[in-house]
Amino acid sequence: QVRLVESGGDLVQPGGSLRLSCAASGFTFNMYVMAWYRQAPGKERELVASIGSSGRTPDYTDSVKGRFTISRDNAKNTVYLQMNSLKLEDTAVYYCNRKFSIVVWGQGTQVTVSS
Numbered sequence: 001q002v003r004l005v006e007s008g009g010d011l012v013q014p015g016g017s018l019r020l021s022c023a024a025s026g027f028t029f030n031m032y033v034m035a036w037y038r039q040a041p042g043k044e045r046e047l048v049a050s051i052g053s054s055g056r057t058p059d060y061t062d063s064v065k066g067r068f069t070i071s072r073d074n075a076k077n078t079v080y081l082q083m084n085s086l087k088l089e090d091t092a093v094y095y096c097n098r099k100f101s102i103v104v105w106g107q108g109t110q111v112t113v114s115s
Contacts, residue, residue: 001025001026002024002025002026002027002103002104003024003025003026003104003106004022004023004024004095004096004097004103004104004105004106005022005023005106005107006020006021006022006094006095006096006106006107006108006109007020007021007022007023007109008020008021008109009093009094009108009109009110009111009112010110010111010112011112011114012086012111012112012113012114013086013113013114013115014086014087014088014113014114014115015085015086016086016113017082017083017084017085017086018082018083018086018111019080019081019082019083020036020080020081020083020094020096020109020111021078021079021080022034022036022078022079022080022081022096022106023076023077023078024077024078024079024096025077027098027103029074029077030053030054030074031053032053032098032099032100032101033050033051033052033053033098033099033100034050034051034053034070034072034079034096034097034098034099035047035048035049035050035051035070035096035097035098035099036048036049036050036070036079036081036094036095036096037094037095037096037097038090038092038093038094038095038111039092039093039095039108040089040091040092041092043092045095046061047061047099048060048061048064048068048081048094049061049064049068049070049081050070050099051070051071051072051079054074055071055072055074058070058071063089064083064090067083067084067085067086068081068082068083068084069081069082069084070082079096081094081096083111086111086113087113088113088114089113090111090113091111091112091113091114092111093108093109093110093111094108094109094110094111095108095109
């Protein structure tokens, strides 16, 4: 059974940092490009970052370039998102999933950036 469990979200002040984790199970993790998505209130879910199956070729949406870093540990079936210099507009529920052939969504983790 495919399962994705996100964690690490919190309330943080502008300029702060957070590290999100996503533990995956139920599929061969190291064969898939993984991604982080986010959904802000009243907005559609958007792709934030992705990373190749071997950990190469990270890619980011323009709004997070230079601030967020995606990484993965295939031995732990886990993908991470290091978020620095957080802004108010980063407030959202963050989800991980396969970038292609998306599977059932996890519960997400709430990131709130507020002073």
